Amino acid sequence: xxxxxxxxxxxxxxxxxxxxxxxxxxxxxxxxxxxxxxxxxxxxxxxxxxxxxxxxxxxxxxxxxxxxxxxxxxxxxxxxxxxxxxxxxxxxxxxxxxxxxxxxxxxxxxxxxxxxxxxxxxxxxxxxxxxxxxxxxxxxxxxxxxxxxxxxxxxxxxxxxxxxxxxxxxxxxxxxxxxxxxxxxxxxxxxxxxxxxxxxxxxxxxxxxxxxxxxxxxxxxxxxxxxxxxxxxxxxxxxxxxxxxxxxxxxxxxxxxxxxxxxxxxxxxxxxxxxxxxxxxxxxxxxxxxxxxxxxxxxxxxxxxxxxxxxxxxxxxxxxxxxxxxxxxxxxxxxxxxxxxxxxxxxxxxxxxxxxxxxxxxxxxxxxxxxxxxxxxxxxxxxxxxxxxxxxxxxxxxxxxxxxxxxxxxxxxxxxxxxxxxxxxxxxxxxxxxxxxxxxxxxxxxxxxxxxxxxxx
Amino acid sequence: xxxxxxxxxxxxxxxxxxxxxxxxxxxxxxxxxxxxxxxxxxxxxxxxxxxxxxxxxxxxxxxxxxxxxxxxxxxxxxxxxxxxxxxxxxxxxxxxxxxxxxxxxxxxxxxxxxxxxxxxxxxxxxxxxxxxxxxxxxxxxxxxxxxxxxxxxxxxxxxxxxxxxxxxxxxxxxxxxxxxxxxxxxxxxxxxxxxxxxxxxxxxxxxxxxx
Numbered sequence: 270x271x272x273x274x275x276x277x278x279x280x281x282x283x284x285x286x287x288x289x290x291x292x293x294x295x296x297x298x299x300x301x302x303x304x305x306x307x308x309x310x311x312x313x314x315x316x317x318x319x320x321x322x323x324x325x326x327x328x329x330x331x332x333x334x335x336x337x338x339x340x341x342x343x344x345x346x347x348x349x350x351x352x353x354x355x356x357x358x359x360x361x362x363x364x365x366x367x368x369x370x371x372x373x374x375x376x377x378x379x380x381x382x383x384x385x386x387x388x389x390x391x392x393x394x395x396x397x398x399x400x401x402x403x404x405x406x407x408x409x410x411x412x413x414x415x416x417x418x419x420x421x422x423x424x425x426x427x428x429x430x431x432x433x434x435x436x437x438x439x440x441x442x443x444x445x446x447x448x449x450x451x452x453x454x455x456x457x458x459x460x461x462x463x464x465x466x467x468x469x470x471x472x473x474x475x476x477x478x479x480x481x482x483x484x485x486x487x488x489x490x491x492x493x494x495x496x497x498x499x500x501x502x503x504x505x506x507x508x509x510x511x512x513x514x515x516x517x518x519x520x521x522x523x524x525x526x527x528x529x530x531x532x533x534x535x536x537x538x539x540x541x542x543x544x545x546x547x548x549x550x551x552x553x554x555x556x557x558x559x560x561x562x563x564x565x566x567x568x569x570x571x572x573x574x575x576x577x578x579x580x581x582x583x584x585x586x587x588x589x590x591x592x593x594x595x596x597x598x599x600x601x602x603x604x605x606x607x608x609x610x611x612x613x614x615x616x617x618x619x620x621x622x623x624x625x626x627x628x629x630x631x632x633x634x635x636x637x638x639x640x641x642x643x644x645x646x647x648x649x650x651x652x653x654x655x656x657x658x659x660x661x662x663x664x665x666x667x668x669x670x671x672x673x674x675x676x677x678x679x680x681x682x683x684x685x686x687x688x689x690x691x692x693x694x695x696x697x698x699x700x701x702x703x704x705x706x707x708x709x710x711x712x713x714x715x716x717x718x719x720x721x722x723x724x725x726x
Numbered sequence: 727x728x729x730x731x732x733x734x735x736x737x738x739x740x741x742x743x744x745x746x747x748x749x750x751x752x753x754x755x756x757x758x759x760x761x762x763x764x765x766x767x768x769x770x771x772x773x774x775x776x777x778x779x780x781x782x783x784x785x786x787x788x789x790x791x792x793x794x795x796x797x798x799x800x801x802x803x804x805x806x807x808x809x810x811x812x813x814x815x816x817x818x819x820x821x822x823x824x825x826x827x828x829x830x831x832x833x834x835x836x837x838x839x840x841x842x843x844x845x846x847x848x849x850x851x852x853x854x855x856x857x858x859x860x861x862x863x864x865x866x867x868x869x870x871x872x873x874x875x876x877x878x879x880x881x882x883x884x885x886x887x888x889x890x891x892x893x894x895x896x897x898x899x900x901x902x903x904x905x906x907x908x909x910x911x912x913x914x915x916x917x918x919x920x921x922x923x924x925x926x927x928x929x930x931x932x933x934x935x936x937x
Contacts, residue, residue, distance in 0.1 A: 445765075
């Protein structure tokens with residue numbers, strides 16, 4: 270409850286700051302629903318929203334159809350369930366979802382086994398990270414849920430996640446996985462959500478599998494498909510995003526959690542899951558593209574700056590028309606099959622790589638220059654030289670003057686050139702001592718290299 | 727759009743997962759604390775404009791995911807940062823030990839002249855403390871970085887930490903400006919953005935080495 274209040278405060282304050290304008294979170298949950306939570310063993314009974322007073326006749330009709338199908342399970346094929354899940358309003362209620370989600374991914378009753386206890390799993394290497402994230406998932410629980418029940422659900426969530434990554438040790442847990450897991454847990458309960466999560470995490474075409482590799486590189490690659498999709502639909506918008514170099518990071522949590530992390534309305538999250546559970550693995554990226562396209566005007570009105578656009582896009586408004594967005598995403602997918610986009614994504618990544626290389630080179634050059642600058646006695650002397658002498662034109666003049674002066678000096682003191690003892694030690698020792706004396710205190714241990722570097726040049 | 731600030735500083739918060747980076751940022755930008763924070767996935771940022779010696783300084787503070795898995799993503803943001811807060815949790819020994827790794831990360835990915843500061847957060851949890859203040863100070867001396875213990879929950883030192891870092895960046899920036907353009911520095915040309923500072927003309931010495 271408190272968290273929700275504070276959340277909307279964030280929005281207001283941020284707005285008043287003038288620069289960052291996230292949509293203020295509305296109090297999206299009905300707080301007074303603790304009555305639904307009587308028995309912790311049936312978390313699917315949890316309700317987040319009151320049933321709306323008005324019910325669309327189409328949806329009412331669909332409900333009847335779904336109920337009829339649920340009564341005759343053996344006669345209904347996968348395609349029928351998929352049509353329900355993808356069509357308007359999706360699977361409508363969590364009562365239906367609990368039964369249909371496992372069917373969508375082909376989970377059988379036999380796979381729904383009793384989970385082990387948390388104690389058995391607490392030695393796992395990822396245990397601490399999982400608990401850290403689970404403890405920070407309060408926002409995802411029904412507001413007003415009694416403390417004991419919430420803690421019990423959080424333990425179930427930890428068990429669920431650890432069970433999967435123990436079953437498939439090559440899969441790496443990522444922050445955000447817990448957001449997917451909790452959605453499944455809240456809808457389907459702890460027994461059914463385990464095989465469900467396994468199906469989503471492991472196997473060919475498993476949608477979460479790319480996120481669970483050693484690095485996030487495969488995820489970043491897949492997220493890049495968003496840009497050509499946008500570009501083909503709205504070139505001007507794509508150019509704007511490209512100019513600001515906003516990248517795709519604003520959408521990273523959307524993709525990694527199937528929007529579970531970023532949406533405030535529980536009903537929106539489960540509606541999207543209805544669709545994603547029977548869509549191609551890359552479909553959430555097309556939904557991302559559809560959302561950005563829908564918000565094109567906001568993008569055009571925003572300052573063309575990476576940070577500002579990141580801020581604008583990463584905060585999802587509460588009133589996104591997801592039924593329309595899903596229709597758009599479906600059309601985008603049909604018009605731009607992922608295989609058609611491969612060449613564009615590859616070109617984009619080559620460009621990014623090139624940019625990264627240039628940035629790194631520039632950084633290295635600057636680091637070197639800074640070190641020289643800071644460690645050289647000349648840098649100090651330079652400040653004493655009149656500004657007029659520091660222009661690029663004066664380079665030759667300086668050199669010429671220095672040569673003449675040296676000539677005069679050698680003329681009067683020929684011994685310095687022709688009769689000196691151990692010249693290579695005396696000459697450089699002066700600047701080296703001075704270098705040490707003016708070394709800035711905050712410079713790190715790599716100073717020595719810099720000194721050698723500057724002497725070499 | 728007319729600029730409403732004199733300086734724009736880009737700051738970054740890094741440190742292990744769960745040390746309180748988001749809480750620190752939230753305390754600083756909204757002056758609030760929320761027990762039910764969510765994990766940061768990827769990267770996010772907040773803005774606050776502060777007044778420093780009569781100058782409006784806009785702080786753009788990037789908050790990062792602490793999990794190792796996101797490292798390749800977050801390090802891309804080191805490059806543009808002018809100040810980095812290294813955060814550990816005084817009730818978590820491991821997070822303190824990892825500060826060295828985070829410093830190495832900075833050395834590999836950030837600009838060499840980036841200002842740094844170490845924060846030992848959650849210092850309100852005295853009973854659970856695993857890392858003494860002295861050890862924090864010692865580490866800071868070792869790396870010659872400023873150090874302060876904070877509590878985002880009790881609003882302790884968070885404000886002063888950001889002000890200190892911002893003041894150091896400002897001082898360094900003005901020093902540089904003066905060095906490269908002693909006349910211009912006092913001529914009232916204050917509208918400076920981070921990128922302009924980065925595109926400072928190459929030094930006389932580096933030109934010299936081309937001769």
